[in-house]
Structure formats: C-alpha cells, structure tokens
Amino acid sequence: MPDQSPAVSLSPPDALRRNLTQRQLSMLAIGGAIGVGLFLGSSVTIGLAGPAVLLSHVFCAIIAMIVAYALAEMAVVHPVAGSFGVYAEKYLGSWSGFAVRATYAVVQIIAIGAEVTAVAIYFSFWFPNVPQWIWVVAVSIGLVAINTMQVGRFGEFEYWFALIKVLAIIAFILIGAALIFGFGFRHAIALSNLVAHGGFFPKGWKGVWLALSLTLTSYMGVEVVAVTAGEAEQPEKSIPRAMRTIVFRLILFYWLAMTVILAIRPWNQAGNALTSSPFVQAFATAGIPYAATVMNLVVITAALSSSNTDLYLTTRMLFSLARGSYLPDSLGRLNRNGVPGPALAVSSAGMLAAILLAIFSPGRAFLLLYGVAVAGMFFVWLVILATHLRFRRALGSAGVAALPMRLPFFPVSTLLGGFALLAIALGTFYVDGLQYTIPAFLPFLLVISILYFKTRKRLRAARAHAA
Numbered sequence: 001m002p003d004q005s006p007a008v009s010l011s012p013p014d015a016l017r018r019n020l021t022q023r024q025l026s027m028l029a030i031g032g033a034i035g036v037g038l039f040l041g042s043s044v045t046i047g048l049a050g051p052a053v054l055l056s057h058v059f060c061a062i063i064a065m066i067v068a069y070a071l072a073e074m075a076v077v078h079p080v081a082g083s084f085g086v087y088a089e090k091y092l093g094s095w096s097g098f099a100v101r102a103t104y105a106v107v108q109i110i111a112i113g114a115e116v117t118a119v120a121i122y123f124s125f126w127f128p129n130v131p132q133w134i135w136v137v138a139v140s141i142g143l144v145a146i147n148t149m150q151v152g153r154f155g156e157f158e159y160w161f162a163l164i165k166v167l168a169i170i171a172f173i174l175i176g177a178a179l180i181f182g183f184g185f186r187h188a189i190a191l192s193n194l195v196a197h198g199g200f201f202p203k204g205w206k207g208v209w210l211a212l213s214l215t216l217t218s219y220m221g222v223e224v225v226a227v228t229a230g231e232a233e234q235p236e237k238s239i240p241r242a243m244r245t246i247v248f249r250l251i252l253f254y255w256l257a258m259t260v261i262l263a264i265r266p267w268n269q270a271g272n273a274l275t276s277s278p279f280v281q282a283f284a285t286a287g288i289p290y291a292a293t294v295m296n297l298v299v300i301t302a303a304l305s306s307s308n309t310d311l312y313l314t315t316r317m318l319f320s321l322a323r324g325s326y327l328p329d330s331l332g333r334l335n336r337n338g339v340p341g342p343a344l345a346v347s348s349a350g351m352l353a354a355i356l357l358a359i360f361s362p363g364r365a366f367l368l369l370y371g372v373a374v375a376g377m378f379f380v381w382l383v384i385l386a387t388h389l390r391f392r393r394a395l396g397s398a399g400v401a402a403l404p405m406r407l408p409f410f411p412v413s414t415l416l417g418g419f420a421l422l423a424i425a426l427g428t429f430y431v432d433g434l435q436y437t438i439p440a441f442l443p444f445l446l447v448i449s450i451l452y453f454k455t456r457k458r459l460r461a462a463r464a465h466a467a
C-alpha cells in the first residue's frame with residue numbers, strides 16, 4: 001500500500017553534496033533537454049509532418065509544461081536524490097518507485113548510446129571514411145572522465161557546454177531571420193517554403209500526430225531539474241526558478257529554430273535520412289561560407305552536452321536505487337569526489353552498446369537506440385503525472401497554497417497530460433523504426449517487476465532475520 005501520510009520533507013537517503021547553483025542547475029536542465037532530439041531527430045519529424053511539425057512542437061510544449069510544473073511542486077517539498085522515483089514510492093507504492101527509477105536509468109543509458117552515436121554521425125560530415133565506432137570510443141572516454149569530477153566542477157563544465165549550445169541556437173535563429181527577411185542579403189527567402197511543396201499540411205493531421213512521438217522526446221529532459229534536487233543549493237528557491245526558465249526557453253528555442261529550418265530549406269528535401277543534422281543542411285543550402293562547418297561543430301557540442309547530462313542522471317538514479325536497497329550496496333558508494341563511482345561505471349553501458357551497434361549496424365544504430373528510449377520515457381512521464389495526482393491529494397489545500405510554484409487548472413491539466421501521452425504512444429506503431437518500441441518495453445517492464453518482487457522478498461527476509 002502506498003504511504004498516505006501528508007507530504008513532508010523526506011530525509012535525504014544519501015550524502016551527495018549540495019554544490020549545484022541555480023545558474024548551473026538551469027544550464028544542466030537545458031543541456032539535458034536540448035540535444036539530438038532537436039538537432040538530429042528533427043529530420044524524421046519534418047519528414048513525417050512537413051511544415052505542420054511546428055504544431056507538433058506546440059502540443060508537445062504544452063505537455064512538457066504540465067510535467068515540469070508537476071515535478072517542480074513535488075521537488076520543492078521533497079528535494080532528494082531519486083526525485084520522482086522517491087515520490088512515486090511514497091504516493092503510489094514501492095513497485096512504482098522501483099519501476100520508474102529502473103526504467104529511467106535504463107532509458108538514460110540507452111539515450112547516452114544514441115547521443116554518442118549522433119556525435120559519430122556528425123563527425124562523418126568532415127570524415128566520411130572514418131568508422132563510426134572510433135568516434136564513439138573517443139567520446140565515451142571523455143564523458144566518463146568529466147563525470148568523475150566533483151559535482152560543482154561538473155556543473156561548471158556543463159554550464160559552459162550548454163551555454164555554447166544556447167548561444168548557437170540564438171545565432172542560428174538570428175542568421176535565419178536575416179536570410180528570411182533579406183537583412184544584409186540580396187534576396188529575402190521569405191516564408192514561402194512553409195506553404196509550398198504540398199502546403200502547410202502535406203501529410204495532414206495524421207502527420208502531425210505521428211510526429212508527436214519523436215517531437216516529444218525533444219522536451220524529455222525537463223525532469224533534469226527534479227533529479228538534481230538532491231545536489232541543489234536552496235532547492236525551494238532554485239528549483240521553481242530553474243523549471244520556469246527551462247520550459248519557456250525550450251518552447252522559444254525549438255519553435256523559432258524549426259521555423260528557420262523549414263523556411264530556409266524545403267521540407268521535402270530533409271526526408272527521413274539520419275546522415276547529418278537539418279541545422280547543418282539548412283546553412284549548407286543557404287550558401288553562407290563556413291556556416292555549415294561551424295554549425296556542425298555546434299551540434300557536436302550539443303550532443304556531447306546532452307549525453308554528459310544523461311550520464312549524470314543515470315548515475316544518480318542507480319545511486320538512489322542502491323541506497324533504497326533495490327540494487328547492490330556497492331552502487332550506493334561515493335568516491336572521494338562525492339561521486340557515485342560504481343554507479344557511473346554501470347551507467348556507461350549505453351556507450352558500449354553504441355560501440356557494438358556502430359560496428360555491426362552503423363546505418364540504423366541511432367534510431368534503434370533512440371526508439372527504445374522513447375517508450376520508457378512515456379512510462380516515466382505517465383508515472384510522474386499519476387504521482388502528482390496523489391501528491392496533491394495528500395498535501396491538502398493549506399499545503400498547496402504554500403507552494404512557490406503551482407500547476408494551473410489542476411487536476412484537469414494533469415489528466416489531459418496523461419491522456420495525451422497515451423495517444424502519442426499509440427502513434428509509435430505507425431512510425432517507421434518505432435513500431436516495436438512499445439511491444440519491446442512490455443517485456444522489460446515484466447522483467448523489472450520480477451526483479452522488484454525478488455528484491456522485496458529478500459529485503460523482508462533480511463529484516464525478519466535482523467529482528
């Protein structure tokens with residue numbers, strides 16, 4: 001049975017150091033959210049919906065905002081490592097808490113593999129004859145080294161990593177606007193490409209719906225702020241501010257950047273090819289000297305930043321499960337830098353998978369890895385919204401009034417977010433490369449459920465023996 005007691009601050013089950021500042025927290029969240037889903041995955045979403053993919057981004061932004069606000073409410077009351085896994089255990093039950101943490105850890109491990117694979121794809125823009133696995137190995141070694149730093153130093157490194165990405169997107173939008181309206185150029189491109197080549201809805205509303213499955217993954221990263229709550233300075237202040245910042249920046253950056261891509265280059269030239277970033281293709285089409293090369297360097301930095309953040313997140317989730325006695329105690333140990341070293345080693349498994357896929361299936365490696373991660377994140381977000389419903393009920397009206405950040409239109413907004421996620425998940429059955437993501441996730445959920453019940457039985461036996 002879930003814990004029905006009123007929400008109170010949970011005692012942190014760890015000894016992680018609260019060294020992440022609000023400045024670092026905001027950039028860490030952006031680093032986790034703005035990644036290959038936008039810079040590489042948008043090739044697929046444009047092919048699915050055409051210019052109408054802009055509406056897909058609007059719908060996904062609304063869902064992301066609902067999840068972000070729900071998480072911020074819970075993270076302020078419970079600023080602990082394990083984040084929504086701990087919340088799910090308290091308000092839904094121990095199985096939910098274990099399942100969502102295990103799923104999130106595995107999803108992030110897979111996502112890391114997808115992102116380092118994306119880096120290899122980007123490098124092929126300059127070095128088409130170099131095997132992908134060489135880049136994957138080199139990048140993996142560097143990321144592990146960064147994550148062994150003290151969290152304050154890691155946060156500072158990631159801050160500058162993510163800042164490059166943010167500045168590049170702003171520059172891309174400004175240069176794109178100049179091309180569209182003819183500022184400093186001989187001819188204005190204008191917005192004709194948004195309605196040419198089959199109109200704004202070349203694939204109809206069905207295309208908008210199908211594009212949601214991958215577009216939503218571009219926003220899956222807003223939960224980073226909640227995961228870092230266990231290492232955040234003054235979480236009651238920094239978390240709400242960081243969450244507001246990340247959500248509105250993502251909406252603005254994504255929508256404007258996608259508008260520029262679609263205006264500069266006809267949507268039907270993007271196709272579904274995962275051979276380079278559409279950001280790079282757009283500048284190459286525009287003919288600006290060296291712009292494509294510079295943009296390719298930027299998207300490499302973006303992929304490194306998001307994979308760096310995902311490695312951090314996975315490590316903390318495994319650490320939380322170990323401290324909750326669901327995984328071996330060794331994964332809950334900290335090294336002299338205050339970093340869960342054994343958990344970091346296990347979290348690097350996604351990079352090994354990426355290396356193997358880059359050797360044996362380089363053409364399909366990215367979508368194979370990324371597609372598997374999609375279904376897991378749908379489950380994670382659904383559990384977050386279900387937890388939020390129980391959290392609000394336990395908090396009571398007085399507790400809700402004291403929250404520094406509240407989700408508007410509750411409970412309608414939370415319920416609509418959940419139904420929307422289910423509808424988007426159904427769309428994966430009709431997207432080439434994603435048809436088997438949901439069916440593949442169900443056996444995984446069964447496996448972790450069996451693991452949970454075996455672990456619970458062992459824990460009960462150990463407690464009975466100790467008593």
